[in-house]
Amino acid sequence: MIQLFNVRKSYGGVAPALLDITFSVKKGEFIFLTGPSGAGKTTLLKILYRTEKYDRGQVLVHGMNIGKIPDRKLYTLRREIGFVFQDYKLLAKKSVFENVAFAQEVIGADKKRIRFKTWEALKNVGLTHKKDSYPPELSGGEQQRVAIARALVNSPKIILADEPTGNLDPEISLEILKLFEHAKKRGVTVVFATHDQEMIRSRKHRVVVIKRGKLVAP
Numbered sequence: 001m002i003q004l005f006n007v008r009k010s011y012g013g014v015a016p017a018l019l020d021i022t023f024s025v026k027k028g029e030f031i032f033l034t035g036p037s038g039a040g041k042t043t044l045l046k047i048l049y050r051t052e053k054y055d056r057g058q059v060l061v062h063g064m065n066i067g068k069i070p071d072r073k074l075y076t077l078r079r080e081i082g083f084v085f086q087d088y089k090l091l092a093k094k095s096v097f098e099n100v101a102f103a104q105e106v107i108g109a110d111k112k113r114i115r116f117k118t119w120e121a122l123k124n125v126g127l128t129h130k131k132d133s134y135p136p137e138l139s140g141g142e143q144q145r146v147a148i149a150r151a152l153v154n155s156p157k158i159i160l161a162d163e164p165t166g167n168l169d170p171e172i173s174l175e176i177l178k179l180f181e182h183a184k185k186r187g188v189t190v191v192f193a194t195h196d197q198e199m200i201r202s203r204k205h206r207v208v209v210i211k212r213g214k215l216v217a218p
Helices: 041-049 096-105 111-124 140-152 170-185 197-201
Strands: 002-009 018-025 030-034 056-061 081-084 158-162 189-193 206-211 214-217
Touching (some): 002 041, 018 041, 018 206, 018 214, 030 170, 030 197, 041 056, 041 081, 041 158, 041 189, 096 111, 096 140, 140 170, 170 189
Parallel strands (some): 030 189, 030 206, 081 158, 158 189
Antiparallel strands (some): 002 018, 002 056
């Protein structure tokens, strides 16, 4: 599902952000991507989503060589991927329902499908009762649930999560983690970036460790 071969990325500093990263993620697998702040986790996720380009190596996502996809056709990659951010990135002036629906509008889904899929996504994260609320009215955990619903609403094959529990307390973090694990049970491939070692130890998912841009554990 995801394959990286000798991937290198530099921003022009003394040390590269990523140095010869090689590993793969199987279809339907859940992995923790971990390492200290500045290790290269976010850079790696951005490369997989092609919001960053890499300097050298090869990256295959769902059979696509993403380095060769022209910008005008990036939608062919991104419709396969849901991305969840630490800071939610919700639209403050749109309701919960509208935020989730927007992810379908941009791919041209019809209105009937949008209504059905949005309701279904909100039901899966337990937020149908908040559908008319706006992001500033929600708690951090609720906002992250909306972000997860938005990421899942188009039935992606892959979910990339960049420290999705970084701003949440342990109890809420566990609830958020379970939502990703539920997606995994439905066959979604999950790459979950976190520095929370207690969370990692509480689960049996494979752990990929990056330090100073280098892969130190597969």
